[in-house]
Amino acid sequence: MQSKSMHRLGKFSLTLAFVCLYVSGEAKSISDSGNTLVTKHKVEQSFAVRSLKETLQELRNIYGIQFSYASNVASDLPLQVPENLTGATQVEQLLKRILTPSGLKFKKVNNVYIISKDEKTIPVKAVGYQVPAAASNLENTSRVADITVTGRVTDENGEGLPGVTILLKGTAVGTATDFSGNYSLNVPDGAGTLVVSFIGYQTQEVAINNQTSLNITLSPDAKALAEVVVIGYGTQEKKDITGSVAVVDAEAFENRPNNMVANLIQGQAAGVQVQSTSGKPSAGLSIRIRGTNSINSSSEPLYVVDGVPTTDTRSLNPADIESISVLKDASSAAIYGAQGANGVVLITTKRGKEGKPRFDFSTYRGFSTVWNTLPVLNAEQYRDLMTELGYNTNWSQYTENTDWQKEVFQKGTSQNYQLSFSGKNNGTSYYVSGGWVQQEGAVRSAEMDRYSFKVNLDQEVNKWLKLGTSIGVTRYHDVDVTDNTNVNSGGVILGVLTTPPVIGIYNADGTTFTSNPFQNWENPISSTDAADRGYRNNRIIGNLYGEVEFLPGLKFRSNFGLDSNSDIYDYFLDPYSTSYGRAMMGIGRNTTNYNTYFIWDNTVSYNKEIGKHNFSALVGTIAQKWRWESAGVETRSFISDAITTPNAGSQLITATASKSEKTNASAIGRITYDFADKYLLTANFRADASSNFGPGKRWGYFPSFSAGWRVSEESFLSGLPVINDLKLRAGWGIVGNDQIGNYAYFGTVSSGANYPIGGAAQPGSYPASIQNNDLKWEESEQTNVGLDISVLNSRITFTADAYLKNTRDLLLNAPLPRSTGYDNAVQNVGQLQNKGLEFQLTTRNFVNDFKWDTDLNISFNRNKVVDIVGQELYYANVSSRGEVSLVREGLPLGTFYGYTWGGVDPETGMGYYVDRNGESTFTPTAEDRTIIGNANPDFIYGITNNLSYKNFGLNIFLQGSQGNDVFNATRIETEGMTDPKNQSIAVLNRWRAVGDITDIPKAVVGSTANSLTSTRFIEDGSYLRAKAITLSYNLPATLLSKVRANNLRLYVTGENLFTITKYSGFDPEVNAYGSSNTTQGIDFGTYPQTRNLIFGLNLSF
Amino acid sequence: MKTKRLIIYSLGFSVALGLSSCEDFLDLEPISQETSDTAYQTASQIEGALTGTYESFQSSQYYAWDFVVYQDIRSDNAYAGGDNAEIFTADKLTVTTTDTRVYSAWSSIYNAILKANTVLEKAPLVTDVSLTEERRAQILGEAAFLRAYHYFTLVKLFGGVPLILEPTSSTDPAETDVPRNTEEEVYAQIIADLEYALDNRLPDSYGSDASVNKARATKGAANALLAAVYAQMPNRDYNKVLQYADAVINSPAGYTLLTNYDYLFDGNHYNNSESIMEVQYLGGNEGSWAPQMHLPPSLSGDTWRKFTTPSHDLANAFDAEEDAVRKNATIFWEEAPWADEYWGNAVGSEIPFAYKWRNAMGWASTDRPYIFRLGDIILLKAEALNELNRITEAATEVNKIRLRVNLDGITATSQEQMRGVILKERRLELALEGRRWDDLVRYGQAIEVMNSLNEVDLRTGTATNYNATQADLLLPIPQQEINRNPTLTQNPL
Secondary structure (H helix, E strand, O other): OHHHHHHHHHHHHHHHHHHOOEEEOOOOOOOOOHHHHHOOEOOOOOEEEEEHHHHHHHHHHHHOOEEEEEHHHHOOOEEEEEOOOOOOEOHHHHHHHHHHHHOEEEEEEOOEEEEEEOOOOOOOOOOOOOOOOOHHHHHHHHHOOOEEEEEEEEOOOOOEOOOOEEEEOOOOOEEEOOOOOEEEEEEOOOOOEEEEEOOOEOOEEEEOOOOOEOOEEOOEOHHHOOOEEEEOOEEEEHHHOOOOEEEEEHHHHOOOOOOOHHHHHOOOOOOEEEEEOOOOOOOOEEEEEOOOOOOOOOOOOEEEEOOEEEOOOOOOOHHHEEEEEEEOOHHHHHHHHHHOOOOEEEEEEOOOOOEEEEEEEEEEEEEEEEOOOOOEOOHHHHHHHHHHHOOOOOHHHOOOOOOHHHHHEOOEEEEEEEEEEEEEEOOEEEEEEEEEEEEEOOEOOOEEEEEEEEEEEEEEOOOOEEEEEEEEEEEEEEEOOOOOOOHHHOOHHHHHHHOOOOOOOEOOOOOOEOEOOOOOOEOHHHHHHOEEEEEEEEEEEEEEEEEEEEEOOEEEEEEEEEEEEEEEEEEEEOOOOOHHHHHHOOEEEEEEEEEEEEEEEEEEEEEEEEOOEEEEEEEEEEEEEEEEEEEEEEEEOOOOOOOOOHHHOOEEEEEEEEEEEEEEEEEEEEEEEEEOOOEEEEEEEEEEEEOOOOHHHOEEEEEEEEEEEEHHHOHHHHOOOOEEEEEEEEEEEEEEEOOOOOOOOOOEEEEOOOEEOOOOEEOOEEEOOOOOOOOOOEEEEEEEEEEEEEEOOOOEEEEEEEEEEEEEOOEEEEEOOHHHOOOEEEEEOOEEEEEEEEEEEEEEEEEOOEEEEEEEEEEEEEEEEEEOOOOOEEEEEHHHOOEEEEEOOOOOOOEEEEEEEEEEOOOOOOEEEEOOOOOEEOOOOHHHOEEEEEOOOOEEEEEEEEEEEOOEEEEEEEEEEEOOEEEEOHHHHHHOOOOOOOOEHHHHHEOOOOOOOOOEOOOOOOOOHHHOOEHHHEEEOOEEEEEEEEEEEEOOHHHHHHOOOOEEEEEEEEEOOOEEEOOOOOOOOOOOOOOOOOOOOEEOOOOOOEEEEEEEEEEEO | OHHHHHHHHHHHHHHHHHHHOHHHHHOOOOOOOEEOOOOOOOHHHHHHHHHHHHOHHHHOHHHHHHHHHHHHHOOOOEEEOOOOHHHHHHHOOOOOOOOHHHHHHHHHHHHHHHHHHHHHHHHHHOOOOOOOHHHHHHHHHHHHHHHHHHHHHHHHHHOOOOOOOOOOOOOOHHHHOOOOOOHHHHHHHHHHHHHHHHOOOOOOOOOOOHHHHOOOOOHHHHHHHHHHHHHHOOOOOHHHHHHHHHHHHOOOOOOOOOOOHHHHOOOOOOOOOOEEEEOOOOEOOEOEOHHHHHOOHHHHOOOOOOOEEEOHHHHHHHHHOOOHHHHHHHEEEEEOOOOEOOOEOOOOOEEEEEOOOOOOOOOOEOOOOEEEEHHHHHHHHHHHHHHOOOHHHHHHHHHHHHHHOOOOOOOOOOHHHHHHHHHHHHHHHHOOOOOHHHHHHHOOOHHHHHHOOOOEEOOOOEEOOOOOOHHHHOOOOOHHHHHHOOOOOOOOO
8 A cells, every 4th residue: 555655656746747837948039940040050079967957058048949848857967968069950869869868858849849758768867856845735635536537638730749737727736748648637526627738839728527538639829939029130039029019920911912011011000000092003002100200201111121221112022021020119110210210110021941842822813993983963964064154065066975984993903923932951041932913903004013033042151150141123013093183184083073974085086085075174084095104113122141150149240231223114195196195296205213222231249148137239330322313304296106215206305314322320239138037128229320411410319228027927926827928118219310302401502494595505503402501310209108918828918008209300391481582491390299009909719610819909199290480381282272281380290271161151152161250251361261170090990800710711801090081172173163074963952043052052163262172071081991801711631632732722802892981082091192291181083992802822832 | 260250350340441431421412413512613603503593584484474364364465264273363353362373473483583692692702713704794783683673573463572682591580581571672672783783784785696685684674674663663753764765775786676566476586686685495395385375276286275365355456456467466366176255155166366476386385475675665665755744756656666567657645645545555566475464553554444344254144343453453472471471461452
């Protein structure tokens, strides 16, 4: 009995050894390829005796591998270990050699090396396992056990998982699986629940239900693994980040097709507003990170593609992107100092991963339509209106009935093909891809296509030198459609609304375009079809880096990046089909730009861990230079349309070429420190010089500090297992902005003011700007506090951030009185404020066969112009009725300004307005204009639901904006009734006779009195739209193995399937003024967002 | 390990090298522009600055053709056409304070003044020996003339305006926000500038090349401007008008009336002997787009409705005088593919077109506006003589103008009657050349003439009511400018 119980005790102790706390090594790896970086190193041959723990810690430090082992196995087991662990070619071989003699073995599970006792081998040296203090208690409870549950714990592939902890819920009774994943546990009765947990896997609870045999399958928990985030000049573990960084990884955007980088971010990250200013295939997207930071200087963020900064991302292929980090606050962006004021978007492209070569092929085909049409007057209604306006013609000549929306809006198509292969061997990792995307827009003639090639290579030359390169080559092409202007200026979208139905497309001659019966506004097809036009861009963006490791932890990295692109815009208007073309006898234009940019940065970084103190430092220098060159030629007078290049025109109108440059030089530094993963500190410093400022004001200094406290690591919270992670963050910093135009401080004198004297043009000059030696950096001081919390086995994670940004010394292109002869001058005046709240909530609602994840983010930003030295700035003169956008102290950018609409006087039919004294008037004066709206949303949000069941997946991405006004200037054109344009059916309600009660005034030719810029055209632009819904199916493994494929996914995506909005125009997601800081939310015949249906296939083998 | 050391040393070296050249790296000068420190050092540079000043006659929309809008369309000579709402408001005397054309005129004319101010400031500082003192004086005279000309335009459009006589060098509101000067002060400055220009600075001519002499400011141009200024300013001095008009007429430059009136506009007689100064266009990239705005489809090559339509009242004025020569030189008739609310409210009606520019040339015409021509000055002289009660002599001058267009001479009866004759003669002689509104204002007849017009809008069948008041004599100060410079006061509205 005694011996039996002793035996039992001994056996129990052995089992218990595995139950003890698993010490998890700290992951330094970037991805699951991290540990493979070193697999081919050479093993050095001299050996020493060291403890297992020490050895594993060193391996972890050197190779960034993660280990998991029972603490008692580890602590003082002496091993024969090579003197120098660095340079091992095969980490696994090395491990085997070290562990086997001690009767240990390892298994690599989900990127973690699990060290355990090898039952099959006899240890060379006996190991004295120590029974942990808790064991005696456990023994007591285990004595009352009366049933034994046995079984096997396996991973998702059915392989046994060793070292899995199995606890009886609510007790200390527990065990761990053996090397094959088998376990056996004595429990008091069959009513309890087993809690099965293992690092890297989602914890499961299984009711025993009187069963004695329970097999359990664990599913991997990607999120629980140390998530590594790309930050400026380095990477950091997510748990250590103290600034505000949003990460959008491939997982979030692989589910749906995308053509543009900005699409990947839209609705995915709190605090990031992606404004699609138009639905054109060629449309760039405008991104605002935490509001608009400047008035005249750019407010677009900086993009950094594999270390090469850029502003134009249209030529990047989203399929090549591995992850995107958005650095939102000053403490994370300050390392980019000069260029970081508007936030930084770090784009990391894919690199080869360990394993056999992998091929990925993806393709899709899509169809797009304008989802909304606006009803306009038919032929009869148009004639009535014209007659009422006093326009008279021989109506019998105008018998057509053309639906211009039908003629111009078409079924757009898109297709995309993408092939890549990647892999890694012998220290070389490679990723090579090629892609082609082609789109025809939903508006006639709009198109876009892009070829892209990408090569990423990394080579470990030897144990201390690593070299690599990333090269992307693209050819981008688009054909634009003129929008955001009225039909008078060739605006196509307003053209389809205001061109009367009574005319056909061509005149009787069959070659010339028709025009309005009363005014020679040619029909919109003339704008889409008459001119041959196109933009082509060829671009090479890439870098070359070398990394030298002097000592463990001390690295020097030199990176040379290049962005070289050339673009050509061609335009040819034939000499016969349009009135303008006939007058000019044809126009040929060719404009070319050649832009080069280089960056050379050199950094030294050092990491050191002393006990619980972790320390890293980075210092470096950066030099950047931009050079822009452009040339243009225009000729007129062509014989025919046979030759479309300017060489065939006889009359030279323009021939010009010019160049400019900008340079920046910078020094950067960063220190991070953490104590026991609990207290985290980061300090950044960047000194930045810009050639845009004069010698005395050239340098700007941009410090930042941030701190984090991982409360969950504190002992007082360790008793709360419900909280997996809780971190408080706070940061402060200053970032700068110099994006105000090259040579900004100079008083420049431009040429080209040539004038003929003596029968030939003489060269003339003119003063172009005022010298300003005091011009200096615009500074944005930002404070951020945040909270990250993860609870219930990381089923719920929540991030909240609050920020305050004060931008001061605004680089304001401040208007000057025109009596000075200048329009404006760049000055450092004024202050702008953005403050806001951001929340991001991720929940894993179901985690078994049926999986459902939800990601919700919502952002509130408040923008305010604090100080512009009392000036008032006016922008956006729409439809020649005065400016609609006002910049005034105390108000946000994007404030609408105009008259207050009163209504329609039943007696006269004229619209009346409310003047500044609150009295109604038919003839308000400029002083009666007031604030009439605000284009800034109260909040923006995005909701992504990922559902899957077995091989089916459903991704629903909703996105919305709430509380923003839109100034619908389109309605000035379609409800103004001042000229012979066709109008919307709203005007059927117009006033016609005394006593008519209506809100549409009477038609008065040539008078804008009834259609002043007023509250009449302000609308609620709030919307919620199904941005993308994707249904996908992954072919089952059994079928895949027959075709030797790893993965085959079929999907269908619907974009903009529905939109909930009260907005009356084509689409609420518009801005006629693109990415303007001051003018937002104006719809003036903007190319609308389209509804797209896309069918796609992804295949990898 | 040797390679490692080598790499480290070379890296260290290149970093050090990079840092030492840092300031050079950052010290960039514009490549395709000059800077204010270096742009005015040589003789050719100051010539360039002066040429740039002349260029405002081309680049300013006002001088390109908007002077027709505010002189002829605004007055009784023409209606607005085209599709620009703001030109219609000019026609109907309902220009708003936020009108962008008015603002553009204000802005571009002040830009021309900045250029002139720059030349006046920089020319005395040029040390380049190749700049002769004679040429330096001419340059100063030309710039002073141009500044005077632009202030004359402004004061006629807006009344008293801010007098800015030096290039703005600071963005300090104390310097930039200049309040309005009075009309008298502006005129005084104009006269001072012109007297300065005539003080041994401007020559009668720059040699024998008419394409230089009609391009640049000359004594003749300065005298012509002074004659016009003394006639237009509130406290007129007709002795001075007479003095300066005579100075033009008797100029050694030898201005003579062309025998054939049509030659002035036919495009084959640029820089002719009647021209005192004209805006130089050569076509192509030195072409004028203005004629395209006026000419009918058969001449312009396009079918847009044109922006200037001569009025019934103007056509009637020619007919009443049986003045076929000038009528045919001023108006061209054609059946237009659009309806016109005054001439024929149906497509295909015959309507008149402005015809003093005749070559559209695809928006790049060689046709020129006259800044001054002798015919204008002779009539100014007649005006002065009449006001000085030398009525018979006045009639003699008028008859010089009438004679060449085959009209009978007139005989003077009374000063008052002669005033009417001269005003009418100016109208017929100078129609659509941008003189009419100023003439009506000068004669104190603008309000009466506009309100007694009987121009029937065929769409409504009623005569257009122009409702002219004293406030319509001047354009409003652009509200956009008042926003930028709050010290400005608005004209009566």
